[in-house]
Structure formats: C-alpha cells, structure tokens
Amino acid sequence: MNKHASWIATPLILIAIVAIWEAYVRVFDVSPFVLPPPGAVWDSIVILLSEQKTYWNLWVTLYETVAGFVIAVFIGILLGAFLGKIRWLERTLNPLIVGLQVMPKVALIPLFIVWFGFGMTSKIVLAAVLAFFPIMTNTILGIKSVERGHCDVMLALNASRWSTFWEVELPNALPFILTGMEVGIVLATIGAIVGEYLGGSEGLGYMAVATLNAFDVNGMFAVILILTALGLVLYFLVVFLRRFVTPWHEAVQINK
Amino acid sequence: MTETAMTGKPGAETVREILLSGIEQRYKTRGEDVLALTGIDLEIDLGEFLVLLGPSGCGKTTLLRIIAGLLKPTSGDVKIGGLSLWEGNKRNDHVMEELGVVFQDANLFPWKTIEENIALPLKLRGMKKTQRRDRAHELCELVGIKGFEKRWPRELSGGMRQRAAIARALACKPKILLMDEPFGALDAMTRDQMNIELQRIWMESGCTVVLVTHSIREAVFLADRVLLLSPRPGRMDTLKDIAIERPRDIYVQTTPAFQEIEAELRHKLDSFKTTDAE
Numbered sequence: 001m002n003k004h005a006s007w008i009a010t011p012l013i014l015i016a017i018v019a020i021w022e023a024y025v026r027v028f029d030v031s032p033f034v035l036p037p038p039g040a041v042w043d044s045i046v047i048l049l050s051e052q053k054t055y056w057n058l059w060v061t062l063y064e065t066v067a068g069f070v071i072a073v074f075i076g077i078l079l080g081a082f083l084g085k086i087r088w089l090e091r092t093l094n095p096l097i098v099g100l101q102v103m104p105k106v107a108l109i110p111l112f113i114v115w116f117g118f119g120m121t122s123k124i125v126l127a128a129v130l131a132f133f134p135i136m137t138n139t140i141l142g143i144k145s146v147e148r149g150h151c152d153v154m155l156a157l158n159a160s161r162w163s164t165f166w167e168v169e170l171p172n173a174l175p176f177i178l179t180g181m182e183v184g185i186v187l188a189t190i191g192a193i194v195g196e197y198l199g200g201s202e203g204l205g206y207m208a209v210a211t212l213n214a215f216d217v218n219g220m221f222a223v224i225l226i227l228t229a230l231g232l233v234l235y236f237l238v239v240f241l242r243r244f245v246t247p248w249h250e251a252v253q254i255n256k
Numbered sequence: 257m258t259e260t261a262m263t264g265k266p267g268a269e270t271v272r273e274i275l276l277s278g279i280e281q282r283y284k285t286r287g288e289d290v291l292a293l294t295g296i297d298l299e300i301d302l303g304e305f306l307v308l309l310g311p312s313g314c315g316k317t318t319l320l321r322i323i324a325g326l327l328k329p330t331s332g333d334v335k336i337g338g339l340s341l342w343e344g345n346k347r348n349d350h351v352m353e354e355l356g357v358v359f360q361d362a363n364l365f366p367w368k369t370i371e372e373n374i375a376l377p378l379k380l381r382g383m384k385k386t387q388r389r390d391r392a393h394e395l396c397e398l399v400g401i402k403g404f405e406k407r408w409p410r411e412l413s414g415g416m417r418q419r420a421a422i423a424r425a426l427a428c429k430p431k432i433l434l435m436d437e438p439f440g441a442l443d444a445m446t447r448d449q450m451n452i453e454l455q456r457i458w459m460e461s462g463c464t465v466v467l468v469t470h471s472i473r474e475a476v477f478l479a480d481r482v483l484l485l486s487p488r489p490g491r492m493d494t495l496k497d498i499a500i501e502r503p504r505d506i507y508v509q510t511t512p513a514f515q516e517i518e519a520e521l522r523h524k525l526d527s528f529k530t531t532d533a534e
C-alpha cells in the first residue's frame with residue numbers, strides 16, 4: 001500500500017472502531033458503568049482538559065517517564081558498551097542479567113516505595129528499571145555485531161581499540177540502541193503509570209484509579225485515552241530521533 | 257629519539273620491498289591440523305605489480321592477509337622495507353603505515369560519507385579536518401568519483417564503492433597496496449574498466465601492488481609478474497614474467513602474445529584439477 005493510501009486508511013479505521021463502539025453500546029444496551037458510549041467519554045475528555053489539575057497530573061507522569069527514560073538511556077548505553085567490549089565480563093554477568101530481566105519488576109514497587117517514598121522518585125526508578133534492559137541488551141548486541149570486513153579494515157589501518165570503538169563499534173550499535181529506546185520509552189511510560197496506580201497521590205495513573213473509585217467510568221476512559229496520547233507522542237519522538245541520529249541507515253531511507 | 261633510530265623508520269635510501277621467507281600457515285578445524293600454505297619464499301620489488309593467481313582453496317587470500325599483517329604466519333618471516341612486520345605478537349607500527357589494503361567488499365562504513373570514509377585513515381593519524389578534506393577531494397579525483405564526496409555509501413554503485421575503497425587505502429600514501437579480489441563482485445564490463453583504472457592509478461602513484469585474483473585474464477592484463485599457487489596445501493607453482501608493454505589497453509587481450517601467456521597459465525591451472533580428481 002502506498003503512503004497516501006495509508007494517510008486515508010488509518011483515520012477511516014479509527015472512525016470505524018468508534019462507530020462499532022457506539023453501535024455496540026446502543027444495540028446491546030450496555031450499562032454505562034461497563035462501557036460508556038464514545039460521546040460521553042469525549043465529553044469527559046473535554047471537561048478534564050479544561051481543569052488545571054489534569055495538566056499538573058499530566059506533567060507529573062511526563063516528568064517521571066522522561067526522567068526514568070533518560071537515566072535508563074545513559075546507564076543502558078554505558079553498561080551495554082562496557083559489557084559488549086569486555087566479553088569475559090559479559091559471560092560472567094550473563095546469568096545475573098538474564099535473571100534480572102526475567103524478574104517481574106513491577107513486583108518491586110512496594111520495595112521502591114519503602115526505599116524512595118510515595119513521591120515521584122519511586123516512579124522514576126521503576127520507569128528507569130523497566131526501560132533499562134532493552135536498551136542495554138540492544139547496545140551489547142550492536143557493539144558485538146560489527147561486520148567482519150569492517151573489523152578487517154580497522155585492523156589493516158592499525159587502529160587503536162579506542163578509535164575502533166568510537167569510529168566503528170558505537171556507530172554500528174546506534175540503530176540497535178534506537179530500537180532498544182523505542183521499546184524502552186513504552187516501558188518507561190508503563191513503569192510510571194503502574195507506579196502511580198499502586199502508590200501515590202498525583203499523576204495520570206493515580207487519576208485513573210481515583211476516577212474509578214468515584215465510579216466515574218467516563219472519566220477513567222478519558223484518562224486512559226489521555227495516557228495513550230501521551231505514550232504515542234513520546235514513542236514517535238523517539239522514532240523521529242532515528243532520522244537525526246542515523247540518517248545513513250537503510251530503514252530511514254525506506255521511511256521517507 | 258634513540259629508540260626511533262633503533263626500531264623506527266629506515267632511511268629514505270632504503271629500497272622498500274616485500275620479502276617473504278619460509279612462510280607456512282596451519283590452522284585447526286575440528287581438532288584436525290590443516291596445512292594451508294607452505295614453502296613461500298618470495299621477493300617483491302619496489303613498484304612492482306605482482307598478481308597472486310590460483311584456484312579457490314590455494315591459500316592466495318591467506319597469503320595476502322599474511323602480507324597485510326592481518327594474520328600472523330605459523331612460521332616464516334615477513335619483511336617489508338627491510339623491517340620485520342611482526343615483533344613477537346605485536347605488529348610493527350611503522351611497517352603497518354606502509355600498507356594499504358583493499359578487500360573484495362568495499363567495506364565502507366555506512367555511517368560515514370564517502371569523504372569521511374576516505375579520510376578515516378588520516379583521521380586516525382591525527383590530521384586536521386580541513387587538510388583531511390582536501391586530501392579526500394584529491395583522492396576522489398584520482399579514483400574518478402569526484403562530486404560524490406558528500407554521499408552515503410549506499411547511494412553509490414558497487415564499482416564506485418570499490419573506487420572509494422581504493423581511495424581510502426591510498427589515503428596515507430602507502431608504499432604497498434594489497435588487494436584481495438578487489439573487483440570480484442563487479443560485473444564483467446565494470447571489471448574491465450576498473451582494471452584499466454587500476455593500472456593508471458598504480459602508474460601515477462608508483463606504489464607496489466600485490467593483487468589476488470582467480471581470473472587468468474585479469475592476472476595477465478595487470479601483472480608485471482604472476483605467481484601461480486597450487487592448491488592443498490598452497491605452494492608456489494610458477495612465477496611468470498609478463499613482458500607486455502605499458503600502458504596496456506583492453507585490446508591487448510586480443511594479441512597473440514597475451515593469449516599465449518593466458519593459455520600457458522590455463523594449462524597449468526587445469527593440471528591442478530586433474531591431479532585433484534585422481
């Protein structure tokens with residue numbers, strides 16, 4: 001399908017989904033406590049967006065997500081580069097890394113709350129921990145997957161290990177790192193929201209719980225849609241970053 | 257600077273040549289010891305164009321990698337410009353500076369523009385940016401890709417990428433250019449054209465070239481001398497002087513003198529096959 005067709009098709013599919021939603025609610029006479037009609041949810045969104053506290057909560061969630069993500073990017077790339085370069089260290093730590101990766105990190109929230117309190121810090125830590133692993137493992141993969149021919153060139157040029165890292169291994173890893181970041185930003189958003197669900201008094205995650213507790217189902221759906229919009233914006237910012245960081249890459253060319 | 261005087265560069269009057277003595281290469285596959293290359297004693301003169309020719313599996317690429325310092329031979333000595341390439345397990349930095357290597361694939365770095373790729377060897381030696389750029393432009397002109405300096409490698413054809421790879425190998429003005437089937441991946445027409453270009457570049461730069469190929473025609477067209485290697489294990493079979501006048505054009509291939517040498521080498525290559533089958 002060409003580019004223009006998808007520009008038309010995507011909104012059409014969205015409209016169709018909303019229409020089916022509306023029809024389903026009307027035909028089967030669904031209780032508004034189970035699934036409110038789209039119109040009511042829309043009204044709730046408009047009301048929420050007219051209130052000051054929504055923006056404050058949005059800011060809190062955004063701040064937690066971005067702060068956690070940025071920490072994850074720094075530590076993930078740094079540690080990934082280290083482990084990618086020092087093979088014996090990677091082999092030694094591999095069981096530990098896999099173990100930590102498999103561990104359900106959301107279960108750590110009570111611990112983080114004990115350690116870092118009910119404020120933003122515990123959510124930032126959770127967002128960082130979730131986003132960290134895909135970024136680190138992708139960095140390791142990228143550093144290690146330098147083509148043999150490229151290694152030969154650097155070897156023939158008698159390049160130092162540091163030059164080889166800087167000129168070849170790191171740029172080679174960039175597309176991998178960006179893929180890790182695309183996964184990472186989504187996980188960071190989830191981390192911040194789940195953190196707010198389970199403990200705290202601000203942020204969109206807290207708002208979702210609060211609206212549900214007040215039986216404001218419309219409001220809850222509205223909060224979830226605002227959260228989705230936030231997640232989408234963050235995700236596409238990272239995708240957009242790819243064009244600036246790796247303009248040479250084939251994937252960028254195809255997207256144009 | 258006494259240390260430099262002892263281990264460093266030889267004086268300008270020293271003849272730079274390649275001296276291979278008693279080269280042997282073994283490697284292990286599944287616990288088995290395989291002899292890949294043996295009994296290589298060879299002297300390559302300054303400014304000479306030597307072609308390593310042989311069937312696949314004769315160790316010609318291995319031999320080139322040994323000369324390039326990419327592989328330490330199991331035994332034997334590589335001397336370049338009178339200096340040993342290997343000092344224990346370390347390569348002599350001054351000797352490495354004299355070498356430029358071109359591989360079968362261009363191996364350009366996709367994240368660098370053509371200009372940055374060509375200038376990389378200069379960057380590694382700490383040359384300033386503006387100087388690097390000037391030299392890269394000069395090299396682009398030499399190899400015939402002027403105007404493509406700012407492009408990404410993926411935007412160039414295979415032949416042009418290989419030209420850029422040659423430019424990169426020449427960036428630091430090496431005395432010796434080592435080429436491993438540099439045009440093997442190109443179509444026949446581009447290949448003929450590249451061979452003529454290579455002859456021109458070689459004559460302009462005055463460097464010594466060692467080139468690996470499995471094309472007899474390419475070998476005879478390019479070489480001052482052809483070294484024919486026999487397979488399993490790789491041994492020196494024949495050293496053939498190619499006394500055809502330079503510069504050679506593509507029609508030289510239709511002359512009797514050319515075809516005679518080509519036929520002679522083909523007979524030799526075919527004789528390897530029959531002994532193989534027995």
